[in-house]
Amino acid sequence: MGIFSKLKQAFSGKQDSDRYLSGLDKSRKSFSEKIRRLSLNFTGVNEEFLEELMVILLEADIGIHTAQKIVDAVENTAMDRKLKNFDEIVECLIEEMAKMYNAKEDREFEFNDQGPTVILMVGVNGSGKTTTTAKLSKLFLDQGKTVAVAAADTFRAGAIDQLAVWAERLNIHCIKGRENGDPSAALVDGCRYAVENKIDVLIGDTAGRLQNKTNLMNELSKMHRVVEREIPGAPHEVWLVLDATTGQNGISQAELFTEACNVTGIILTKLDGTAKGGIVIAIRDRLGLPVKYIGLGEKLDDLRPFDLDAYLYSLCEGLAGNE
Numbered sequence: 001m002g003i004f005s006k007l008k009q010a011f012s013g014k015q016d017s018d019r020y021l022s023g024l025d026k027s028r029k030s031f032s033e034k035i036r037r038l039s040l041n042f043t044g045v046n047e048e049f050l051e052e053l054m055v056i057l058l059e060a061d062i063g064i065h066t067a068q069k070i071v072d073a074v075e076n077t078a079m080d081r082k083l084k085n086f087d088e089i090v091e092c093l094i095e096e097m098a099k100m101y102n103a104k105e106d107r108e109f110e111f112n113d114q115g116p117t118v119i120l121m122v123g124v125n126g127s128g129k130t131t132t133t134a135k136l137s138k139l140f141l142d143q144g145k146t147v148a149v150a151a152a153d154t155f156r157a158g159a160i161d162q163l164a165v166w167a168e169r170l171n172i173h174c175i176k177g178r179e180n181g182d183p184s185a186a187l188v189d190g191c192r193y194a195v196e197n198k199i200d201v202l203i204g205d206t207a208g209r210l211q212n213k214t215n216l217m218n219e220l221s222k223m224h225r226v227v228e229r230e231i232p233g234a235p236h237e238v239w240l241v242l243d244a245t246t247g248q249n250g251i252s253q254a255e256l257f258t259e260a261c262n263v264t265g266i267i268l269t270k271l272d273g274t275a276k277g278g279i280v281i282a283i284r285d286r287l288g289l290p291v292k293y294i295g296l297g298e299k300l301d302d303l304r305p306f307d308l309d310a311y312l313y314s315l316c317e318g319l320a321g322n323e
């Protein structure tokens with residue numbers, strides 16, 4: 001069975017497939033349209049074809065480094081398997097994209113069964129941290145967990161109130177930091193509240209100031225230290241929230257964060273707002289980190305656990321051989 005059929009089978013069995021498809025609408029239209037156009041002049045896997053393929057991948061924001069690896073792999077596989085037919089080449093392309101993502105093994109997210117699971121959200125202002133904190137809380141609540149949030153983004157005026165409003169809507173407790181105060185203080189209060197009230201998950205919405213790496217490192221390592229002192233083993237996850245619409249710039253920012261603290265996964269927001277959904281593959285290849293969740297809209301229900309099959313199918317649905 002070809003990869004299209006496998007993806008289709010995996011995809012159609014999923015509850016949430018429609019939301020994936022509509023969330024990736026812009027990316028699919030752009031990517032599929034260009035691949036279809038490429039088929040019109042296709043005469044074989046030659047220099048011209050490979051160059052055009054490279055452009056399509058770059059325009060999808062896969063990034064030059066990752067795109068080159070994919071194009072080389074397609075060329076080699078096409079030669080080895082003597083592929084001539086366009087549909088076969090497209091299958092080969094999708095296979096290589098899947099392989100590129102799968103390059104490293106993912107550790108599954110697990111709840112801490114000894115006490116609260118502490119998750120820190122990091123990332124620059126505007127990436128969608130606060131909204132995503134609320135969406136994640138909703139996901140965990142839907143799984144039957146008790147949740148509290150700590151508004152430790154004391155940097156931006158209004159961020160604390162914004163999270164408090166979400167918390168009220170979700171009927172969960174929000175531990176508020178003091179504006180311009182020490183973000184670590186809100187996390188300590190949050191940890192104590194979570195332990196005392198036997199809360200399953202505490203999510204800390206932090207500020208990520210990027211004015212320089214030393215400051216960022218100091219701030220984030222202090223947050224780690226204070227949380228660990230309150231709850232051994234915490235933070236259990238540090239998720240970096242990245243705005244998909246910032247493209248390759250976002251990846252450079254992400255590199256700074258991964259150097260400054262022990263990021264365990266990426267949450268990619270606003271994937272619905274970009275035609276450049278290939279950023280998922282670039283992130284994985286460049287940062288070696290798993291994309292844990294993707295944001296597909298502004299509503300509370302618009303966060304989904306990342307699923308490679310659903311993602312690839314949503315990007316390629318409608319391409320030849322896949323109808």
Ligand SMILES: Nc1nc2c(ncn2[C@@H]2O[C@H](COP(=O)(O)OP(=O)(O)OP(=O)(O)O)[C@@H](O)[C@H]2O)c(=O)[nH]1
Pocket residue numbers: 124125126127128129130131132153156159162269270271272273294295296297298302
């Ligand atoms: N379309 C879309 N919009 C999103 C998504 N996630 C967040 N947003 C929007 O992005 C904007 C910024 O989100 P915030 O949650 O305020 O971002 P933040 O990183 O907390 O920003 P600060 O509070 O300034 O630190 C808001 O208008 C959100 O509704 C998403 O997945 N899709």
